[in-house]
Amino acid sequence: MDRGEDRNLDPRVVDGFGDEWSRFSNRFLDADELEEMFDLYTAIFPWGDLPDNAVGFDAGCGSGRWARFFAPRVGLLWCIDASDEALEVARQTLADYDNVAFRHEDLSSIGLQEASCDFGYSLGVLHHIPDTEHAAWSCVRLLKPGAPFLVYLYHDLSDRAVIQRILLKAVGFVRQFVARLPRPLRALVADLLAVVVYWPLARFARGLDRVGIRSSWVPLFQYRNRSFYVMRNDALDRFGTLLEKRYSRNEVIALMEGIGLEHVMVADGPPWWVAVGRRRTDDE
Secondary structure: OOOOOOOOOOHHHHHHHHHHHHHOOOOOOOHHHHHHHHHHHOOOOOHHHOOOOOEEEEEOOOOOOOHHHHHHHOOEEEEEEOOHHHHHHHHHHOOOOOOEEEEEOOHHHOOOOOOOEOEEEEEOOHHHOOOHHHHHHHHHOOEOOOOEEEEEOOEOOOOOOHHHHHHHHHHHHHHHHHOOOOHHHHHHHHHHHHHHHHHHHHHHHHHHHHOOOOOOOOOOHHHOOOOHHHHHHHHHHHHOOOOOOOEOHHHHHHHHHHOOEEEEEEOOOOOOOEEEEEEOOOOO
């Protein structure tokens, strides 16, 4: 796979996400909905253990949508992304915060000092990188011993029903086709998928909830209370990239322990998988 001058990235993937965050800056998304999503991703993050004026990093910041909630709670936040296009959106998103700095870097070659950060996170990024383990390890080395690292990695559905695993495989085939389309056409197809797949299934699941029937068996049930904007964004996110990896719960734990984290915890509910671990205190 072409990593672009031996960097740990696929230029086509970087270009795709630059396009996505230019289209979905989230400035038109209801702030309460975005904060509700943020709370789900960070429910297991140890906020209370951060020192005053903590210094940390957002590895693969994209549009800056999660950084806007981290920044008010910390002293300095480094926003790092391989896409210039995404970073420009993030700069606009975070223009009101003077404690945010930006770095245009591959996650495997971040130029921050080793063991200099009190926390770090990478939400929905590492599974789109050719060598996920190396990128994750490169992030962990920036942490002080005992500092937390929060991640979100795609679920492989290995613990779900056969029909859901078959659907996931079918989605993978469609994704390989859609992701190769020119930018405007790719976005159009993703919007159509949001209309004909995401919205009907999500609203069907919401209807089941309202009559007291469990909806978790419905594909995309986690979107039952989400806006159509989020569905469009996530349809492009899911179908617009050529490179996607998925993990079981045990594989997430093994990955995190393998890159030097301990006390790894994986959240039980959606989004799957959110996990947090701490840099080993003997890893200095």
